Amino acid sequence: MNLAPNPASRFRSSASRAAILSLFLFLIACATKPTELSSGDRPARIREIMQDGPSIVVLGIAQDGGVPQAGNFDDARWDDLSLQRSVVSLGIIDPRSGKRWMIDATPDFRRQLLTLQRVAHGAARPVVDGIFLTHAHMGHYTGLMFLGHESIGAKSVPTYAMPKMAEFLRTNGPWSQLVAYKNIELLPLTAGSPVELAPDLHVTPFLVPHRQEFSEVVGFRIAGPSRSALWLPDIDSWREWDAMGTRLEDAIASVDIAYLDGTFFANGEIPGRDMSGFPHPFISHTIERLAPLPASQRAKVRFIHFNHTNPALAPNSAARRAIEAAGMRVAEEGEIEALFSSRETGRAVRAGQ
Numbered sequence: 372m373n374l375a376p377n378p379a380s381r382f383r384s385s386a387s388r389a390a391i392l393s394l395f396l397f398l399i400a401c402a403t404k405p406t407e408l409s410s411g412d413r414p415a416r417i418r419e420i421m422q423d424g425p426s427i428v429v430l431g432i433a434q435d436g437g438v439p440q441a442g443n444f445d446d447a448r449w450d451d452l453s454l455q456r457s458v459v460s461l462g463i464i465d466p467r468s469g470k471r472w473m474i475d476a477t478p479d480f481r482r483q484l485l486t487l488q489r490v491a492h493g494a495a496r497p498v499v500d501g502i503f504l505t506h507a508h509m510g511h512y513t514g515l516m517f518l519g520h521e522s523i524g525a526k527s528v529p530t531y532a533m534p535k536m537a538e539f540l541r542t543n544g545p546w547s548q549l550v551a552y553k554n555i556e557l558l559p560l561t562a563g564s565p566v567e568l569a570p571d572l573h574v575t576p577f578l579v580p581h582r583q584e585f586s587e588v589v590g591f592r593i594a595g596p597s598r599s600a601l602w603l604p605d606i607d608s609w610r611e612w613d614a615m616g617t618r619l620e621d622a623i624a625s626v627d628i629a630y631l632d633g634t635f636f637a638n639g640e641i642p643g644r645d646m647s648g649f650p651h652p653f654i655s656h657t658i659e660r661l662a663p664l665p666a667s668q669r670a671k672v673r674f675i676h677f678n679h680t681n682p683a684l685a686p687n688s689a690a691r692r693a694i695e696a697a698g699m700r701v702a703e704e705g706e707i708e709a710l711f712s713s714r715e716t717g718r719a720v721r722a723g724q
């Protein structure tokens with residue numbers, strides 16, 4: 372597993388490729404009615420990229436409750452699909468085997484499965500080749516319900532879970548029914564032990580300090596042939612991670628791309644509430660902490676898991692500008708990163724961004 376930091380040159384983008392990807396993913400993102408694209412409809416460039424080697428694709432960047440959030444009837448984003456965001460999830464694709472996996476099964480599983488199918492350019496099949504679960508909070512596992520007999524009626528989808536998470540699913544309805552009916556097959560995860568998806572493609576869970584009412588909480592390191600990524604949607608604080616023996620700076624140095632918890636931008640973003648005790652690091656604090664790092668390290672950071680209140684969701688906000696001025700950025704739904712070469716595979720831009 373190559374976890375050595377790669378040179379900044381690997382982040383150079385190809386404008387034409389990004390433009391084609393942007394168009395393609397814009398079409399996916401904006402489709403109100405799914406329409407099947409045949410392989411002949413796909414831009415040749417995407418086909419070429421996806422045939423080269425393993426890649427990851429961001430399937431959602433919202434916090435568990437989604438953007439906008441239930442009950443927020445006055446949120447103007449209800450009337451603009453391009454401003455809505457799916458709950459946080461990452462797809463992993465290996466075109467060499469035709470396989471694809473998901474990190475977490477979210478309430479937005481239906482559309483995320485469709486996006487993964489289209490981006491993976493794989494043979495039509497109803498489900499993924501595996502799901503890696505981070506923890507038992509509503510945004511991260513409840514999408515498993517779509518694998519049950521009321522919907523897909525999937526057969527033995529490999530579902531990777533830490534011991535308590537697996538026990539939670541095994542012993543609590545309705546999830547226990549997915550196990551009993553063999554819609555899912557629970558496979559054990561051990562912190563620090565890589566799961567091999569291919570000889571040069573591994574997913575490794577690591578423990579994270581975060582509220583653990585029902586399960587452990589993990590993030591994942593995804594390592595491909597020559598590039599790697601960190602996926603860390605939920606953490607209570609960087610300081611608690613320090614206390615567990617992992618420094619954020621070291622974690623960033625060990626990968627090429629670091630997707631980090633960006634739930635809230637700063638204290639005060641929820642009117643009338645003191646948020647200082649909220650169990651997430653504010654983006655403003657993360658920026659401050661990482662300020663001493665070289666630009667090449669800061670450039671790896673992409674924030675995910677946005678609460679609906681987070682002002683950085685708006686592309687022209689001061690919060691967004693502050694993130695960009697710090698040399699970091701907001702992850703975008705549909706962005707694809709290769710894990711196999713020095714070529715950056717593209718950055719998708721949804722409408723409104």
Ligand SMILES: [Zn+2]
Nearest residue numbers: 435508510605
């Ligand atoms: Zn969450």
Ligand SMILES: [Zn+2]
Nearest residue numbers: 506508581605
């Ligand atoms: Zn959580």
